[in-house]
Amino acid sequence: MGDHQTYEEQIKGVYFGLGLLAAVTLVEVAFSLFGKGHILGSLGLYEYPATVYAIGLILIGLSLYKAYFIIYDFMHLRYEVKGMAMSILLPTILLVWAVIAFFQEGTAWKANRERVQEFNERPAESSQSESTSEVLDLTAEPAE
C-alpha cells in the first residue's frame, strides 16, 4: 500500500481530489438550480420535460462519477486485488434491478391514486350545483 506513488505525488493527488469533488459538486448545484429555473429562468427551459429529464440524468451521472472517484481513489480500491474489488462491486449490480422494479411499482401506485381520486370526485359533480366545495369534499361517498 502506498508504494505505487511517491509521497509528493500522493499529496498532489489528494488536493487534485479535493478540487475535483468540489468542482463537480458546484456543477451539480448549478445544474440543479438551472433545472428548476433559478438560473436563466426567463428562458423557461424547465417547462420542457425533456430538459428536466436530461438534467436529472446529468445529476445522476455526476453523482456516480463522484462515487467512483471516492471508492477508487480515496478508498484505494484501484490498488486492491481485482478479485476483491469485484467481490465488493458486483453485488451492487443487484440494486439496478431494485431501482427499476420499485420505481415502476411507484408509478403504478400513482396511477391507482389518480383513479381513486377521480372515482371519489364523481358524485360531487352530479349532486352539488355549487362547485365551490368540489375539491374540498373528500368525504363524499363513492357513486353507487
Add this chain to the structure above:
Amino acid sequence: MTEEKTAELIEEQEGHELHQEDEWSGAKEPFKASYGKLMMWYFLVTDAFTFAGFLIAYGSLRFSSPTWPVPDFVFSTAPFGIHDMPLIFVTVMSFLLIISSVTMVRAVQEGHRENQRGVVFWMLLTIIGGASFLGCQAWEWNNLINTEKMTVSRNPFGTHTEDGVYLDLTGQISGADDDGFKAGQSYLLHQHHAPGEGHGGHGEGHEPSSEEVFLEGANETIFESGLAINDEGYLVNEGGQELATREIAGEQYYDFPGFMVDEQGFIQRKFVFSDSEDEEDRQYLGVQEFGPKAFGALFFWITGFHGFHVFSGVLFLTIIMINVAGGVYAARQNGYEMVEKIGLYWHFVDLVWVFVFLVFYLL
C-alpha cells in the same frame, strides 16, 4: 531404482502438503488484504445496501405521489437570517464532508509513513469537519421542526398542481401581483400564533411579501374570531361565537372567507384556478393542502440515519486518534492499519452523502 522413486514421491507429496499449507492454513491473506480491512469493506457493502433500500423507498414513494415538495423551496434557509437562497446551506454541508474526507486521506498517508504527529493532526481536522457537519445538520433539523413545523407525520410543504390566484382576506380574488402561482410551485403552511409572537425564520427589516401580509391579517382574523390555542396546542373556540366550520375527512376546519384553519392552527389559503379560459373553471375553488406525508418521515429517517453514521464516525475517529497519540499503533508497526480502516468507514459516510444530497436536494 525403487528407493529413489519412493523418495521422489515422498518429496513430491511433502512439497504438495507444504504448498497446501501455504494456501489454506491462514498464513496467506486472501486478496492480499488483512482480515480487518476486508471485513470493513464487506460491512460497508451491507451498509450500502441498507442505505440503498431507504433511498429506493424514497424514490418509489416520490414516484407514487402526484406532487412532491420542490427541494429548492424546502431547503432555502441558512443561519444568520439567510432565506430564499436555495441549496446554499446544504452545499456548505457537502463541502464540509468532502474536506473532512480529504483530511482523512492525508491521515492515512501519514500513517503509512509511520508519522505519528501527522496522523494526529490530520485526524483532528477530520473530526472537526465531521462535528461541524453534525452542527449544520442540527441547525437544519431545528429549523424544519421548530420554525417550519415539519414532523415525521406532518409535511407543511405542499405543491400546487395547477396555475391559480389566491383569494384575499375578504374572499375576493386578490389584486396583489405576487398572489398568482404556477403549477409545480411549492408553499409552506404556517401555523396560527398568539398575537405578538412572530412566525420567526424570516430576517427582520425587509419589505413584507404579500404572503406575509396575508398571514398577519389571517392571524388577526383568527384571534378576533375568538379562537385561541389551548395548552395542548390545539385551536379551540373559547370565545364561544358561532363560527363556520367544515368537516373534511374527519378533520374539523374553521372556515373563513379567504382561508381555512385546522385544529392545529395551520392556515390554508383559498385560491381559484386560473389556467382555463372557461369562465366556470375560473371559479373552481381550491385550498392549500398538506404535502405528501411520507416526505417528513423519509427526510428525518434517512438524513438521521446518515447523521448517526457521521456521529459514530466522529466517536470512533476520536477514540482512534487518542490511541494514535498514545502510541498504540506505532507499537504494532503495521503502517497504522487501524487508521486506514476508520478511513474506509469515513469515506463511506461521504459516499452515502453524495447520494443523499442527490435525491433529497438536487433532484
